[in-house]
Amino acid sequence: MANADGRVIAVANMKGGVGKTTTVVMLAEGLAEAGHRVVVLDLDAQANASYCFAPDDQLKAILEQRRSVTSFLADRLLYGDRTPITDYLARDISHVMKAGEPLAIDMVVASPRLRLLEREIVLRLTEKNYGIRSLEGQSLKVLEEALVLLKARYDYVLFDCAPGISAFTEVAIRLADMVVVPTIPDYLSTLGFDAFRASVWENAHVTRSALPQPKRRPVVLASRVNGNKIQHRETLASLRNEAEEPDAVFEMFDLEVDNQASIERAMDPENFPYAPTFEQKWNRALGQVRDLVTETRRRLDG
Ligand SMILES: Nc1ncnc2c1ncn2[C@@H]1O[C@H](COP(=O)(O)OP(=O)(O)OP(=O)(O)O)[C@@H](O)[C@H]1O
Ligand SMILES: [Mg+2]
Structure with a gap:
């Protein structure tokens, strides 16, 4: 059952291809399998998470009904329309089964127009002599309001953020109870993490941002x-040493998600032309999905 106070998790990293969307799908299905009500918001114009949950024709139909983050933000930010976020939900989107029922996952999908929309909003604001700060401020208000409704209905609200730093990513990070930062443990990825962390968590207060500080340190996965x-x-080993220092600037999951075929396979809906059970879908990665869920809950509550 949903309580009145759902938790908000943003999965973000400036670096691309590090496993953000994979983490969102593992968390969404793992939390739903554990009996929680889950909603996923796709903030990435690549719409990878949307394709994972709603392959091809299903996604097309949802977009034709104007049910997407893109339509919601356009309606609010460009047209001043006040239709609530719940009207943009694609309900019971999952094809993954547990005890004969699909997992309870709702979603607000993204459309490829999301990137254009951001540009369009910036252009309009520039015409009115407002800048990017104003886009951030307005997006914050709109998403904050949406979260009030969603947190009342769901146990977990998950944001899949785009690579790079968009206004919507900046806002999702500020609104999240926890920001999970998937990071491949190699040299370039850790450099990327450091740049990302510094630009969002450290520089925010000196750059006259319209946004508040994030609620807590980023959590590396x-x-x-x-x-x-x-x-x-x-x-x-060196990331773990850093995370354990008394003045550490980030936390770190004990779990390490292995690079494995079962996970890669689970991320391609074409591998599941039938509705798989949760166990069939995650196969050898099942233990890691369950560990991710357990540790995420512990870190949110602790
Ligand atoms: N643990 C893993 N084992 C095997 N393959 C993985 C794993 N995690 C992610 N991948 C694969 O790596 C690719 C990138 O993953 P994913 O799309 O989750 O990254 P991302 O950070 O969301 O990328 P983007 O920045 O483009 O949004 C995908 O093909 C995915 O299937
Ligand atoms: Mg992604």
Whole structure:
């Protein structure tokens, strides 16, 4: 049952291809399998998470009904329309089964127009002599209001953020109770994490941002880990040392998500032309999905 106070998790990293969307899908299905009501908001114009949950024709039909984050933000920010976020939901979107029922996952999908929309809003604001700060401020208000409704109906609200730093990512990070940052434990990815963390968590207060500080430190989730690679093991050891220092600027999951075929396979809906059970879908990665859920709940409550 949903309580009145759902928790908000944003999965974000400036770096692309590190496993953000994979983490969102693992968390959404794992939390739903554990009996929680889950809603996913796709904030990425690539719409990867949307395709994972609603392949092809289903997604097309949802977009034709103007049910998407893109339509919601356009209606609010461009047209001053006040239709509530709940009218943009695609309900019971999951094809994954548990005890003969699909998992209870609702979603607000993204459309590829999301990127254009952001540009359009910036242009309109510039015409009125407002800038990017104003876009951030307005997006914050709109998404904050949406979250009031969603948190009353769901146990968990998950944001899948786009790579790079968009206004919508900046806002999702500020509204989240926890920001999970999937990071491949190699040199370039840790450099990328450091730049991302510094720009969002450290510089915010000096850049006259319209946004509040994030609620807590980012939580690194080691992703696509290859335990046979010395570089991965060494990078993990040094990340863990850093996370354990008394003045650490980030936290870190104990769990390390392995780079494995079962996860890659689970992320392609074409591998499941039938409605798989949760166990069939995650197969050898089942233990990692369950561990991710357990540790996420512990970190949110602790
Ligand atoms: N643990 C894993 N094991 C194997 N493959 C993985 C794993 N995690 C992610 N992948 C694969 O890596 C690719 C990138 O993953 P994903 O799309 O989740 O990254 P992302 O950070 O969301 O990317 P983007 O920045 O483009 O949004 C996908 O093909 C996915 O299937
Ligand atoms: Mg992604």
